[in-house]
Amino acid sequence: MKRNPRDLVRYNASERANHWVVGICFILLALSGLAFFHPAFFPLTQLFGGGPWSRILHPYIGVVMALFFIVMACRFAKLNIVEPRDIDWLKNVNKMIDGDDHDMPEQGKYNGGQKLLFWGLVIGMALITITGVLMWRAWWNLPVGVVRAASVVHAIAAVWMIGLIIMHVYAAIWTRGTIRAMLYGTVTRAWAKQHHRGWYRKMTGDND
Amino acid sequence: MSSTMSLDIKRRSATTTPAPSARETHSGEVAKLIDVSKCIGCKACQTACMEWNDLRDEIGTAAAGVYDNPTDLTDQSWTVMRFTEYENEATGNLEWLIRKDGCMHCEDPGCLKACPSPGAIVQYSNGIVDFQQDQCVGCGYCVTGCPFNIPRISKKDHKAYKCTLCSDRVAVGREPACVKTCPTGAIMFGTKEAMKDQAAHRVVDLKNRGFDQAGLYDPQGVGGTHVMYVLHHADKPSLYKGLPDDPKISPMVALWKGVAKPLAMAALGAAAVGSLFHYITKGPNDVSKELEDEMERKDAEALNKESGK
């Protein structure tokens, strides 16, 4: 597809790169983490060069992800402040799920769902980072009670995050024309007007 | 570590299918009985353990000001003696309680429950819980899972180590090295039944000697253990330098390695499958034809404007 020069820029290159570092790290973490979480996934360790390598790499990847996530979260935090219109949107989320979002309340750059997801990820990431560090035996041996609690929280937070990211990714795929926003930065005006009208107006000054 | 070939396996870490278990220990499960009331803290057992298992810990110091040496279990010290000076107020007597610490070989082992690596921890049909270091990834979950604070991760190879109950010796019909060495007969080895009988006999003797609360330590919270103690004060195990009064797998660990697993798997599965079905039933969320057309129009307008210039 030849790109339309009037497409709207949604993410600059640095934002996209940042997101994908986080995204790739997350996939690696989820794969290696799940390998430890449930025997069914243990073979996933082979992707990392076996069990010990998975155990060694996971936390370091985690640290990389955490750092990039912090940068990303700072970049997007302001845009994810929940406003009254987001609440309205959320109240009508059923319509969205039905794929019938043309008369949803008007949204800014991100809709209520995305914002919730954002904060859900921030919370999850905070928990997972802190607990992950606490349970990192290669570096320290904390009291077993602490490690136990950390392990439970880490696992729950991981499941939480994986769940959210499944939704996130699905939403990106489902909402046609979204992925390109994170791939090469632009979206069509039609996409913007349909999904993020407030942002569309702001970007284009087009108020009809 | 010993070979899993020589003994049959009852439980295997991170394995959801049955372990090879056609052969059973028909002669009964085994147990080591440590009679604390006979132990003189000579550490012959510690030394025998190091010799049989080819372990050599570092030479420590006396800075802790105690007889406990090494001061803790390590990957090189699978058993250590723990000394407690206890003033028994009831009798006015001083007691020097000496306990041989090491893996308890729990019937329901928290380490095995926690271990994520298939087969890194196995429980043989005779009850011995053994680590297979070649399968170990070094995550330390066993440490997190153990109610007795036993496994230690080596700084050198990052594998978990602990007492094997000399599974290699037991597999060929010998008693553990520490048992063989103990000069006072404070450590005994046999079937769990026989050891319980022996303990009962010892408890009667201790009660006759004024230890009314003497008893066997075979904590049911972990399904009983294959290393048991005869204690003079079975009502207060924690007197013996932190022997847990009522050990069980921590609720945290039970949650983490218990219900959490299937629930989480179900939730994640639901999210993934739900998404798929959503897509199948609802189809993609395309930009509406109306808008597409509107934008095409506007694009054209804009193009015209530009070319009109």
Add this chain to the structure above:
Amino acid sequence: MTNHWVDIRNADVILIMGGNAAEAHPCGFKWVTEAKEHNNAHFMVVDPRFNRSASVADFYAPIRSGSDIVFLGGVINYLLTNDRIHHEYVKNYTDFTFIVREDFAFDEGIFSGYNPEKRTYDKSTWDYELGEDGFVKVDPTLQHPRCVYQWLKRHYASYTPEKVESICGTPKEKFLHVAEKLASTAEAGRVATIMYALGWTQHTTGAQMLRTGAMIQLLLGNIGIAGGGMNALRGHSNIQGLTDLGILSASLPGYLTLPNEAEQEYDKYIAARTPKALRPGQMNYWSNTPKFHVSLMKAWWGPAATAENNWAFDYLPKLDKQYDMLQVFDLMNQGKINGYIAQGFNPLAALANSNNVRNGLKKLKFLVVMDPLTTETSEFWKNHGEFNDVDSASIQTEVFRLPTTCFAEEDGAVVSSSRVLQWHWKAAEPPGEAKTDIAIMSALHLRLKKLYETEGGKFPDPITKLYWPYAQPAHPSSEEIAKEYNGRALVDLTDAEGKVIRKAGEQLAGFGEMRDDGSTLGGCWIWAGSWTSSGNQMARRDNSDPTGIGNTLNWAWAWPANRRVLYNRASCDREGKPFNPNRVLIKWNGKNWGGADVPDMGPTMPPETTNPFIMNPEGVARLFARKGMNEGPFPTHYEAFDNPLGYNPMYPKNKLAVINPAMRIFDSVKDSAGTAAEYPHVGTTYRLTEHFHYWTKHVHLNNIVQPEQFVEIGEALAKELGIETGQKVKVSSKRGFVKAAAVVTKRIKPMQIDGKTIHHVGVPIHWGFSSQGRKGYMANNLTASVGDGNSLTPESKTFLVKVEKA
């Protein structure tokens, strides 16, 4: 041990006092746990520290180091005043009824015949009263004021429970508990054993401490009984073998003794060692001395020992004095010794007062160390910082180090405390240049022989004529030597009817076959029977125990005559009926003795007239030691050389009786005693189970389980001095100091001694500067070069120290 290790399981009451068997004899200690488990034994420990033995005891009582005679004398007093003694036994088998000479006396801690200048006794009054017939006078009614029973009662009357409490620091009730439990074994069906070691021997009154214990056992009828006895827990794996072989300066093999300077005549020498029976009809074993002596001389000098030269009597050195360790190092310090061979001995670490030892070694021209390991002694000249701060350049002693093998690198036998000679086989080849002790000593001997043969000398015969009949003269085999100890016939031996009982060259069956006419040879009479014509008895490994009493007569071989319990005749009454029918060692069946043990007298000697203590010419055991001991026939309390009181609380009025009036002390050390003002605490040294003396600090495993030097102090003293556990402290005595981590413990408690608070300070002995692990100070920096009045053992168990933060 009069009994043996396994036999401890037969005891009803066990007293460990003056030892710490759990720590120092863990394998043998098993039999204590067995007695508790299977015999419902009551187990008591009396020790200054609550030690590892106490950790599994039924009862523990503290005692001030060095005060045991007061405690034990108190027990004697208790038994006599409460009449808790085994009447039949003491009356028949001890000297209870014997009458003591009229001129024998005791006054305020000193016996008759004392010479304060020479610090020795003239012992002539220390004897029984003999009748016209040459036999001792007795009073079976025990009424005679001078009979041993009455003497005992008087002597120990002042050793009351109150005195025990104030002098030993043992609470009265605790003392009474121990006394009562011991007393419970005065009845025939019950028996107590006493296990002891250095906590009794390493005192200037050590030999008397154990004698007091033995007296208690006699009063209770516990000697010669299964589960009873006086059980010395020996040290080094083969230290029993060492004493058996007489490797002490005044001894000959088999507890024969060397002549002294005054004994230049063979007949007199022999007569003095061949007593006549003191009671009618007694066996009196030492009447056989000539047979043993001559056989020994034949073993040493072979054909050169003849009737004409009094069996080479002139070849034997005649002692001007005892050459014990204290003496030798005193002479060394005086510059009177040129060379010294330390063979398997580390005197710098082991002997009292290390500074004194080091100074002695510096004065030598040469020092030979035969040892498999590096020892402190072999490096005494090397600067090891504060651990051995010497100026090497100023030391002229030439040191030769000859690497030897260790026991596992050669065949041979080891004698255990049970008197069991057990053969072992070489397990490994010696490393590097190491040679066996036999090879080194043989080479030395052959060279000396050659020197004397070629160059002559003042009196070369003892060396040039030494009998050396071994297949390889440079390396006699252990088998050849063992066979020589056992002895063999040199000609056909015939009995009274002329029948040949032993062909020439055949191994003897026992010492009963030894002759005093030069027709037999035997290197150690008590070991005769260990390698007979039917082979090496020490290599037997049949542990069957048909009677269940634990004697296992076919496991290895015990001296004498494979007997497992000495004086076992005393386990039966006058008629030969066992006192305790449930634990029968031997009994008389009307014609002879038999049972689970080898009878300790002629197997057909009638019970009515045979007494059990055949090694005494009176046939009974001595409560009154006659001239046997140097400080008196009745054990009496004296304070240690370094003592916290400065007076003897038993005999406070007598300055002569403060310390042992006949202890081993040289002029050079008289002023080396510490005072309580400067050194207020009582120090004692002892072992840790994790180490063996000074050699296992070369072993990684031992260093792991016991890594670094420490001293033990009680919580009260630590609090007083502001010391935390693990903190470095300096412990000093009048002689030197050690610095080590403090182990602050509840197991050492302060004591009230005659109104004064006394703290003990415990110093384990195992450290030094030659180590593969952490270096440490030698415990003997602290001890004094004084010794027991009889055994001459240094007083390592009691001395004064002060403690301060390092």
